[in-house]
Amino acid sequence: MTIDLEQRVFVAGHRGMVGSAIVRLLQAKGYQNIITATHAELDLCNQAAVNEFFINNQIDQVYLAAAKVGGIHANNTFPADFIYQNLMIEANIIHAAHQNDVQKLMFLGSSCIYPKFAQQPIKETELLTGILESTNEPYAIAKIAGIKLCESYNRQYGRDYRSVMPTNLYGPHDNFHAENSHVIPALLRRFHEAVKENTEEVVIWGSGKPMREFLHVDDMAAASVYVMELNDTVLKANTQPMLSHINVGTGVDCTIRELAETVARVTGFNGKLTFDATKPDGTPRKLMNISRLESLGWKASITLEEGLKDAYQWYLENIETVRA
Template sequence: MRIYVAGHRGMVGGAILGKLEARKAAGESIDVITRTREELNLTNQAEVGDFMASENLDVVILAAAKVGGIHANNTYPADFIYENLMIECNVIHQAFANGVTRLLQLGSSCIYPKAAAQPMKESALLTGILEPTNEPYAIAKIAGIKLCESYNRQHGVDFRSVMPTNLYGPGDNFHPENSHVLPALLRRFHEAKQSGAEEVTIWGSGEPRREFLHVQDMADASLFVLELDRATYEANTLKMLSHINVGTGSDISIMDLARLVANVIGFKGRILNDTSKPDGTMRKLMDVSRLTEMGWRAQISLEEGVAQTYEWFLNSPHIRS
């Protein structure tokens, strides 16, 4: 089986690639195909078409995306909607055009309305207004779901989508301005401890609640959903609802998360709030009952996962520059 992992150098794509390579080493008949951004520009339709035509692929895993936190989404909204739309359109269409019958697309929990009932069910999609701070990215991800649905309906292919909650872990982006909340906190508390600072200020009130899933759990869930037989998958997505939530089913306030990160790192100072900065959506918790009923649940606790991520961070000096 020839499997193309788009975005293999990203956090999730890298975790999925590692699991596929481990299976191959254990004797499974798998050929994993990858291309770097320099080798293949996924926003270029002609390049993607030529690549798909030459590789005779059986499965495509679309983990490539332009991602970032609140600051990045607010600062570069055109980049986020354009690049993600182009990647999805090119990869999904060219996969179909070149005979790929099974594809897995990775999305994001930001697809759901800002005021969606909690926990958020798959059926909440397109039932309300999106969170303004990441609306362009969310619209692109919704388009990816609808592309998969539409190709399934019109052409009978088996293109699936998984919608993860907030992800973290080895390989994350720890940039001081463009990272998500957990790696941003991890870096901030690490630097505060190193400098001997007496306090750390976090964005917003600290009251919003978020759910976090370790990237290795996400990789497990992605391959689990990809490999479900079609009848089981369609029965659990009501056939036309071709996306599945992936998460832990539990959440934590940003202030409690900051305390957890500080404890793991060993920072003993004060934690302050900058309420001039936006909170974003007050709560985002995924309803993962469909995936649980199918037989999968997360295995890595948040404290264990943060400790693992911090150890990786300490052993990766290049990402702290």
């Protein structure tokens, strides 16, 4: 299949962790017309503004990486913000894409769409088979709606709107906020500060027993572009009826305790690790079944320790900005 590098490709959320990685990869592959817009230039929650943007830019393809994201604390504290903003962003972009005859779109979701006690490793068919994890249910419902929007426009209008569901992501341009970040940036920041301040102990939320799978954002970008560029015939031959999304992960998980120990090595922390079991653990285990993606010919290539070193180096180089 020949890739048209002249197509006008809109990357929504290009300043975020995933969006920026997709832009870097598209540039490296030689795409000539990558279209982006900052929040000041385009409010994705404004339907009229989004539609006007599509009309003015004559877009051919969309990577929908824009989203309001955060960790357990942020999801618990701002549930209305998480469900409203994510629903508006995806609905506005997907509908505007259809109205302006954009045939190809890639929606980036999240593994939190799956039930809290889904069978492990989690297959795509586990979607909507049980209750969601309560701490991030509003965000998860918004992401499920995004999948169903893509699926519905495909069914009703013959669009080619694809969805990929990544496991837990980390890497350059992550959110290192002291309270609202995910587990890896939170730990990198906390361990770095402990080393700098010569602290003897680092306290970590939860029991340390839950198991998580982590994917470096550059691998996520590679998988997203790979799936987007797949020939439609190849993709359909590998697709179960009514299955419109693909899991993206490494197929390998570890406990939060093991993760913390690895982060300690990467940051040079030699003190004591203490786990605060009074804090919520979230889902006991969340490992993606990635057999479908592997059968399509793609595998992750960045190991966890390798990826953590890269993320920590980026944090060190941008520490004044990200700490703010």
